[in-house]
Amino acid sequence: MNYISLQVLRTATSNFSVNNKLGEGGYREVFKGELQDEKEIVVERLSANSAQGFNELKNDLVLTNKLKHKNLVQLLCVCLQEKLLVYEYMPNGSLDTTLIADPEKANQLDWTKRKGIISGIDRGLLYLHEDSRLKVIHRDLKPSNVLLNVDMNPKISDFGLSMLGTLSIVRPNDR
Structure with a gap:
């Protein structure tokens, strides 16, 4: 560090x-x-x-x-x-401010860029849940905790409420 x-x-x-x-x-x-x-x-x-x-x-x-x-x-x-x-520093701020508070930036986000943002968030979550040596559950993922870099690539932030653990899926028939 x-x-x-x-x-x-x-x-x-x-x-x-x-x-x-x-x-x-x-x-x-x-x-x-x-x-x-x-x-x-x-x-x-x-x-x-x-x-x-x-x-x-x-x-x-x-x-x-x-x-x-x-x-x-x-x-x-x-x-x-x-x-x-x-x-x-993430110059394009958070996803919520880009989509809601800044109409000019929101207009720059065509469907290809929006799909790229969604895919980037997905890759970040996949890393947290499966690919990292730590298994992390974020617990506070929301648009204000997704930041956008200069190229509008998403980065997940704010791990203050996160916890380490294993993910388990409970199916209706398993109860």
Whole structure:
């Protein structure tokens, strides 16, 4: 795992400026940043007063560090001085904002691109469920947790609620 200093992340995000804030959830804030080498990043910061979020952050850290696939968002590094995770930046945002909030981007998604997004999500889930050495159940897959890179390729994100386990299919006659 790669580590990064708090000072580097403060510089990259203009001291976690509101202008660089991409969003926030129940227990974390997300900021866009740019490193000195001009690489764009996303910095996820656990809210200072959140006890609940620590478990989700820890889960996200462990799983994204161990899971590597082209359809999963990649963890780049962490900052141990504060609870900060650094991910690759996805310039086209989440699937829900692309399809709903940005009509111009939605119009760019013809049926071939939409099928490609669906296939990419499918490949990511297949990797999580069957092909990775860890068997992971995401438990929070939704359009806001599917991010789109510059080429509109999907990457599954947010493993905070995920769990390790085996998948079992219960058929009606097995009950």
